Amino acid sequence: MSAGLLGVYSFGGAAELWPLVFYGLKAMANRGDSAEAYVYDGGSLRRVEVDLAREAEKSLRGVAAVGCVSPDGGCCAESPGGVRCGSGGTYVELGRDGVLRAKRGAQLWHLAVGTHGFDFAIVATESAAAEILGGEVRRSLAPGEELEITELSVEARRGGLRGPVCALEFVYTARPDSRIDGVEVAAARAKVAERLAAKIGVVPDVVVGVPETGSYYAAHIAAALGKPYIPAFVATARGRSALLDELRERMAVIQLKANVIESAVRGRKVLLVDDSVISGVTLRLIAKLLREKGGALEVHAAVVAPPLRRQCPHGVKMPPASHMIFNAVPPDDVKHVLELDGLTFLGWEELEEVFKELGLPVCTLCMRA
Amino acid sequence: MDKVLVVGDGAREHAIAWALERSGVVVGAVAGHLNPGLVEVARRTGGRVFRQPPTDPAAVVKSAEEFSPDLVVVGPEEPLFAGVADALRERGFRVVGASRRLAVVEMRKDLARSLQWKYGVPGRLIYGVFKNVEEAYGFSKALGAVAIKPIRQAGGKGVRVVYGDVQYLELDEMYKRGAEDVLRQLSHYDDVEVAVLVEEAVRGVEFTLQALTDGETLFFFPPVQDNPHAFEYGLGPECGGMGTVSPLPFLEEGEVEEAKKAVEATVKALQTEVGERYVGVISGQMMLTARGPVVIEYYSRLGDPEALNALFLYEGDVYELFSLTADGKLHKAKPTFKDGHVVVKAAAPLGYPHRKDLAKGRVVSIDWDVIRREGCLIFFSSVEERDGLYVTLGSRALEVLAYGATPEEAYIRSERCMAAVRGGGLFYRRDIGSPEYMAAMREKAEKTRLVYRWRRAHGLDGRVLLWEPGVGLREYRL
Numbered sequence: 108m109s110a111g112l113l114g115v116y117s118f119g120g121a122a123e124l125w126p127l128v129f130y131g132l133k134a135m136a137n138r139g140d141s142a143e144a145y146v147y148d149g150g151s152l153r154r155v156e157v158d159l160a161r162e163a164e165k166s167l168r169g170v171a172a173v174g175c176v177s178p179d180g181g182c183c184a185e186s187p188g189g190v191r192c193g194s195g196g197t198y199v200e201l202g203r204d205g206v207l208r209a210k211r212g213a214q215l216w217h218l219a220v221g222t223h224g225f226d227f228a229i230v231a232t233e234s235a236a237a238e239i240l241g242g243e244v245r246r247s248l249a250p251g252e253e254l255e256i257t258e259l260s261v262e263a264r265r266g267g268l269r270g271p272v273c274a275l276e277f278v279y280t281a282r283p284d285s286r287i288d289g290v291e292v293a294a295a296r297a298k299v300a301e302r303l304a305a306k307i308g309v310v311p312d313v314v315v316g317v318p319e320t321g322s323y324y325a326a327h328i329a330a331a332l333g334k335p336y337i338p339a340f341v342a343t344a345r346g347r348s349a350l351l352d353e354l355r356e357r358m359a360v361i362q363l364k365a366n367v368i369e370s371a372v373r374g375r376k377v378l379l380v381d382d383s384v385i386s387g388v389t390l391r392l393i394a395k396l397l398r399e400k401g402g403a404l405e406v407h408a409a410v411v412a413p414p415l416r417r418q419c420p421h422g423v424k425m426p427p428a429s430h431m432i433f434n435a436v437p438p439d440d441v442k443h444v445l446e447l448d449g450l451t452f453l454g455w456e457e458l459e460e461v462f463k464e465l466g467l468p469v470c471t472l473c474m475r476a
Numbered sequence: 477m478d479k480v481l482v483v484g485d486g487a488r489e490h491a492i493a494w495a496l497e498r499s500g501v502v503v504g505a506v507a508g509h510l511n512p513g514l515v516e517v518a519r520r521t522g523g524r525v526f527r528q529p530p531t532d533p534a535a536v537v538k539s540a541e542e543f544s545p546d547l548v549v550v551g552p553e554e555p556l557f558a559g560v561a562d563a564l565r566e567r568g569f570r571v572v573g574a575s576r577r578l579a580v581v582e583m584r585k586d587l588a589r590s591l592q593w594k595y596g597v598p599g600r601l602i603y604g605v606f607k608n609v610e611e612a613y614g615f616s617k618a619l620g621a622v623a624i625k626p627i628r629q630a631g632g633k634g635v636r637v638v639y640g641d642v643q644y645l646e647l648d649e650m651y652k653r654g655a656e657d658v659l660r661q662l663s664h665y666d667d668v669e670v671a672v673l674v675e676e677a678v679r680g681v682e683f684t685l686q687a688l689t690d691g692e693t694l695f696f697f698p699p700v701q702d703n704p705h706a707f708e709y710g711l712g713p714e715c716g717g718m719g720t721v722s723p724l725p726f727l728e729e730g731e732v733e734e735a736k737k738a739v740e741a742t743v744k745a746l747q748t749e750v751g752e753r754y755v756g757v758i759s760g761q762m763m764l765t766a767r768g769p770v771v772i773e774y775y776s777r778l779g780d781p782e783a784l785n786a787l788f789l790y791e792g793d794v795y796e797l798f799s800l801t802a803d804g805k806l807h808k809a810k811p812t813f814k815d816g817h818v819v820v821k822a823a824a825p826l827g828y829p830h831r832k833d834l835a836k837g838r839v840v841s842i843d844w845d846v847i848r849r850e851g852c853l854i855f856f857s858s859v860e861e862r863d864g865l866y867v868t869l870g871s872r873a874l875e876v877l878a879y880g881a882t883p884e885e886a887y888i889r890s891e892r893c894m895a896a897v898r899g900g901g902l903f904y905r906r907d908i909g910s911p912e913y914m915a916a917m918r919e920k921a922e923k924t925r926l927v928y929r930w931r932r933a934h935g936l937d938g939r940v941l942l943w944e945p946g947v948g949l950r951e952y953r954l
Contacts, residue, residue, distance in 0.1 A: 118712050119636075119657075123649045220709055224637035224677075226650070228711045241639035241647075243679070245709040246912065254708075259826050259834065260903050261707035 109216045109276065109423070111135025111176035112192055113144075114199040114230035116207045116256045117169070121149050125167035127227065127240050128174055133159050134236040135176045137282055143183050144174030145190045147205045152189060170258075173201040178424070195421055199230055207256040211248040214270025215421055215470060217287045218248045228256055235285040247288045273423070274458060274469035278412045279320045279382040290465055293323070299411060299453070300327035302461050307332065307451050309407050311378035315339035317365050317393055318382065324411050325380035334378075339371035339401070340364075365393055373402035383412040384452065385425075387432040391445040398446075407449040408442075413458055413474040420472055434476075477502050479523065480795060481543050483530045483560060483573070484551030485511045487822070487855035487875040488780035492549055492794075493517040494855070495787040499795030504543045506536050509869055513856035530555045533563035540569055549573065549798055550756070553629060553777050557583045557667070561756065570802040572688070574756040579776040581746055581758070585673050586627040588774055595745035599738040599762070599771040602940060602952050603675035612655040612672045613648070616640065618944035621677040624654035626661050628668040629773075635714050637677050680765040680924045681917055682772070683724055684782045685735045688797065691753035693806040694740050695797070697786035698723040698813055699732055701917070702761075702779060703908050706829055710907070715829035716872060719821040719908035721883065722785040726918040727764065728925070735762045735769040742774065755802060766927040767937060767954070781820040781875050784855055788877055789813045817883045819890040819909035822857070822875045825868040826901040832870035838901045840866040840873055846896035850889045853877040854897075866899075873902065883914050 113131045115124055124146060132142040142157040146169035155167060157174065175182040175192035183192035189202035196212025209230040211218040221229040221237025221244040229237045234244045248254060250269035255262045272287060273280075283293035300323075307328070314336045316325025322338065329336035343363040377397055384390055390408055397403040414433040418425045428434055432441060442450040453461075455474035462469045479502040482489050490513030493503045497517050504523035505514040508530055518525050526539035531554045540548055548564050550556055550573030561573035574581075581588050586605045593600060602619065605627060606612040616622045617640065624636045636654035640647045655672045662670045683701050687694040700722040706712040739760040747754055759775035759782070778786060787794060791812040800806045827834030840859060847854060858871035866873065876893045880886030887909040894904055907913050931937055940952040 119653075122653075126647075220711070222705070222709075222711050223639065225705065225712070225714045226636065228707075245711070246916070256711070259831060261709070261711050262903070263708045263906065 109138070109195070109197070109232065109273065109280070110182040110193060111138035111232045111236075112197070112199045112218065112230070113174045113232075113236060114172070114201070114207050114209050116171045116228040117226060118228070118258065119226050121168050121170050122226070123166065124169045124172050125165045127223075127229070128155070128167060128172050129157060129162070129165070131229065131231060131236050131240055132157055132174050132176050134239040134282075135231070135233050138176045138232070138280065139178035141178065141180030142174060142176045143180060143192075144172055145183060145201055146172040147201055147203075149205070152201060152203050170205055171201055171207045171256075173199045173207065175199075205257070208253060209248065209256075210253040211250055213251040213267055215273045217272060217276065217281070219286070220245050220248060220254060228261065230254065233282045233285045234287070235282045238284075244286065247286065271468040271470040273421075274462070274471045274474070275412065275423070277462065277467070277469060278458070283320075283323060288467060290467060295462070295465055295467070296323060297327050298461050298465060299458065300324045301331055302457060303409055303411060303451065303453055304328045304331035306453070307378065307407075307409055309376070309378065309449055310334070311407060312375035313337050313339075313372060314378045314380060315371060315397075316380040318342065320382040321380050321411070324382065328378070328380055328409060332378075337371045339368050341366045341368065365396065367396045367401040369401050371401070372397055374404055376405040377403045377407065379406055379408045381408060381410050383415070384410045384432065385415050386430045387441065387445050390447070394445060394447055405448040408445070408447050408451070410450070410452040413453050413455040413471065415473050416476045417473055421470070423473070425473065478546040478795065479504065479543060480798075481506065481540055481545035481548045482514070482551060483536055483548060483555050485509055485514065485530060486552060486780055487513075487857040487872070488778055488783040489551040490514055490517070490855040490857070491784045491787050492551055492778075494853070495790070495794035496549075497521050499793045501795050504539075504545060506530050506539045509858070510860050511856050512859065512861040512866060513854070515861070531558045531560070533558060533560045536560050537563050537567055540564060541567065546570065547572065547795070547798060547802055551777060553579065553582050553775065556756075556776050557629075570799075572756050572798045572801050574754060574758070574776040575752055577750045578746055578752055578754050578756075580750075581742065581774045582776040583629050584627055584668065585625055585629065585773060586671065589673070589675065591745050591749060592742070592771065595741065595748070597738055597741040597745055597771075598734065599760075599769055600954060601675045601678065601770055602942065603673055606655070606672045606674060607670070609652055609655040609659070612674050613651050614944060614947060615674050616651040616655075617648070618942055618947075619674065619676055622651070622674050623677045624651070624658055625673045625675070626658045627671045627673045628662060628665055630661055630665070639677065678763055678765040678767070678770060680763045681726065681921045682761070682763045683727060683735070684759055684761050684775075684779050685732070685739055686757065686759040686775075686778050686782055686786050687736075687739055688801045688806060689743055689754050689756065689758055690801050690804040690806040691743070691747060691755055692804065693809075694736070694743065694758070695801070695806050695809050695811065696736055698789055699727060699735070700724070700779065700782040700785045702782055703905065706824070707903075708905050708907055713829055715824075717779065717781055717822065718824070718905045719819070720781045720785050721886075721909045721914070722789065722818050725883070726914070726921040731764055731769055735760055738762070738769065738771055742771075755804070764921060764924050764928075766924060766931060768928040768932070781822060784820045784875060784877050785818045788818055788853070788879065816879055816881050817886040818877060818879055819883070819886040820875050820877045821890050821894055821904050821908060822872045823894065823897050823902050823904045824872045825870070826903060828871060835870045836868060838868040838873075838899055840868065840897060840899035840902060842866070843896035843898070847893055850892050851879060852889060852893035883909065884911055887911070
């Protein structure tokens with residue numbers, strides 16, 4: 108998944124930037140637990156430690172700041188000219204001369220620009236971050252567009268061909284309340300849910316979803332099927348397990364992520380909606396929990412993202428191809444391996460079609476065999 | 477042939493002169509610098525440019541006596557504030573331009589608000605006036621989202637908007653700094669006491685409603701949308717305005733009508749309060765908000781660049797229109813406007829609006845073939861001509877007007893013409909008038925409309941209670 112990038116520029120000279128930097132990064136905690144930031148105070152550039160878990164009282168006076176949220180940290184790199192956060196051609200950069208540059212690469216990743224009154228420009232991977240900062244979102248940068256912000260000017264340079272956006276951004280990484288290229292992520296997800304619902308051949312008694320993103324899809328699928336959606340899991344710890352490659356680590360996270368509410372599923376035919384399947388280990392464990400602890404009668408699964416088949420050629424961190432269940436098990440056997448009564452998912456072609464209807468080209472290379 | 481003297485030296489005055497030239501009159505101007513546009517119109521019509529400060533009543537009267545015009549049109553606000561229209565009228569000139577006492581509606585934001593409240597002019601906002609930072613801070617904190625402004629019009633400068641309703645952002649510093657900046661800003665003026673106006677910050681779709689008035693009738697031009705942020709995508713500091721679009725397909729007729737009523741009521745209230753007849757221009761800088769149209773502030777003149785849109789779209793004879801205004805016969809004027817759309821864009825030198833030292837002395841050239849081919853018009857502002865090139869003086873250099881049958885056509889032409897304006901260190905806003913821009917405005921207007929209609933349907937528009945800890949409860953009836 109892509110890191111959450113943030114840039115803040117104060118047009119009125121040095122100002123207190125800490126609340127903007129902290130909450131701007133916090134607004135992108137869906138992209139990881141590690142945050143870092145750099146501030147330009149009018150003379151020099153320095154690094155600032157940010158702990159997203161603690162709302163520390165801090166002072167950070169400066170003209171401009173950049174920062175980044177990622178799973179493991181280290182998404183900002185210093186250079187003689189300044190600091191650059193991001194990768195894959197999409198970045199926010201703060202020079203030692205105080206110039207803020209933000210570039211959205213031709214493909215895959217997103218950056219939005221917003222404003223807070225006359226005083227601040229805000230650039231962020233998640234457009235919602237600008238709203239969280241009390242500001243207004245202006246627009247998505249065009250793929251290939253670079254924005255250069257100084258005290259005297261904002262220069263936008265548009266460039267070249269536009270490539271597809273990473274499908275996983277839309278399917279589960281991005282905040283649902285963000286907008287990418289004019290389309291609200293939640294609205295795109297609703298369309299995907301509609302498409303998936305049309306493929307489900309079973310009539311469940313109840314629809315449940317896991318994790319948070321899966322619940323959103325579950326609610327839409329339930330509405331399409333005319334069946335109730337009931338929250339059936341309680342999370343103790345939040346965090347994404349799908350893209351961690353250590354199996355054991357993942358199992359530990361699952362226990363913390365989804366404890367089953369028995370009365371929601373007991374004696375019922377359950378449709379479980381998950382946002383993704385890679386190894387299938389999560390799904391298998393949850394199905395097991397639904398049966399053994401919850402007393403579910405049947406567990407049918409609907410998976411939103413087409414199963415991953417290979418590692419991202421653009422460098423998104425993913426488990427090796429050998430850990431992807433559809434590479435190892437014949438498709439018809441997968442549901443038996445995962446101990447499910449049924450399994451429905453979208454093919455990558457179907458997913459591309461949904462986004463095509465929305466006018467959004469997406470990259471699905473990791474979902475293709 | 478009749479003679480008209482235009483007071484002022486910006487793109488707005490160039491546009492007024494351009495429109496008057498089309499009426500076939502001799503055009504003169506009182507200008508602080510040799511605006512190449514005014515120089516050209518004066519040359520073509522057999523008039524002349526008096527290089528005198530437009531804000532100096534004695535100098536303007538002297539120029540007028542020399543030129544002996546049949547009508548004087550005062551363009552900018554500062555000459556009005558300085559009493560230029562009054563001085564001209566005293567000497568018997570026919571003038572389009574508010575008197576000093578009436579122009580207070582623009583000059584003093586605090587008095588404009590108090591007038592609105594006193595006479596029940598619609599489109600009011602809750603406000604307070606404070607002489608020190610601490611008091612302003614307390615009131616700001618209670619209101620939450622506020623605009624902090626100097627009580628005197630200061631060229632759009634010094635205004636700060638703080639969305640302090642987002643409590644966790646601890647924007648206390650911004651409230652205080654806003655108030656401090658305003659107080660500092662005002663210390664440069666000796667015609668007003670130093671105080672801060674704090675009012676509710678509203679969000680929505682801005683538009684300017686410009687009108688001529690003879691004190692009885694208001695002649696409205698189609699609404700225009702200005703863009704006050706200096707930089708691309710509406711980022712950066714507030715400035716004189718970087719570009720406009722008109723007409724505004726995203727506004728409903730009823731909303732424009734409401735705004736007209738507010739401006740009309742203002743003229744009435746103002747005349748009652750001051751005891752003088754308003755002869756000149758009155759404009760409402762409006763915003764369609766969750767309360768419906770509200771008045772952000774007033775202009776006692778045409779906007780710049782909004783004047784360009786208004787005068788270009790007007791199909792009648794502008795000299796006749798101004799004459800009817802000056803003679804109290806405005807009811808005879810016919811509101812006929814061109815179909816089609818106008819996009820205006822300003823080109824400004826890097827450094828504008830806050831670093832005029834850097835913005836001076838930049839050289840601009842224009843490829844006139846492109847301008848003619850696209851049917852654009854160029855209105856000069858803060859530049860002077862030197863050997864076919866134009867040298868910037870520190871403010872907006874020029875404005876390009878493009879016309880098209882559709883908003884998109886006007887936009888594309890404006891972009892092509894802007895590409896024909898060349899020079900190191902110039903900037904302009906590409907986004908203004910683009911299809912994305914128009915779509916975003918439409919969406920914003922639609923959402924805002926739903927809210928104000930709902931609020932009105934539920935009787936929520938009447939009463940606002942504001943609790944300021946340590947001060948008490950205030951009730952406002954809107």
